[in-house]
Amino acid sequence: MATTYxxxxxxxxxxxxxxxMRADLTALHKRxxxxxxxxxxxxxxxGYWLTTSRAYPDxxxxxxxxxxxxxxxxxxxxxxxxxxxxxxxxxxxxGPERLNARSQLKHxxxxxxxxGQEAA
Numbered sequence: 001m002a003t004t005y006x007x008x009x010x011x012x013x014x015x016x017x018x019x020x021m022r023a024d025l026t027a028l029h030k031r032x033x034x035x036x037x038x039x040x041x042x043x044x045x046x047g048y049w050l051t052t053s054r055a056y057p058d059x060x061x062x063x064x065x066x067x068x069x070x071x072x073x074x075x076x077x078x079x080x081x082x083x084x085x086x087x088x089x090x091x092x093x094x095g096p097e098r099l100n101a102r103s104q105l106k107h108x109x110x111x112x113x114x115x116g117q118e119a120a
Contacts, residue, residue, distance in 0.1 A: 005101050007108055011087050015105050018080040025073040032066055035059035 040059035044054045063072070084105075093101045 002104075003097065003100065005093070005104060005108075008087075008089055011084065011089050011105065012108055014080050014083050014087070016109055018077065018084065019106075019109075021073055021077045021080060025070070025077060028066075028070055028073065032062055032084040034063045034068075036067065036070075075105055 025071070032107060034056060037059075039059040041057075041058045042056050090101075
């Protein structure tokens, strides 16, 4: 049976926010032009990267506001990652167990939701 961990609330909250910030950044990148800088249309030569060629349209680049939004999300992701990795909780988890504990933290909220639904 796998070890389960009693994560502190602030660590779980940080992981939850990190997951949301990453989703927000992914959604932002999907709606923005492929290039942050204005770029003329170009075509990737066949056999370069992949066996099929691909054409890219002109990119108007990102507006100042879009650049600031992306930078703010990246900064928040970086800060949350640092807060999670350096949290004092990890001082009590032996080296080889940390990988498993970190993986379980990423899924702790889903587990809590399932357990809450089963108890109801």
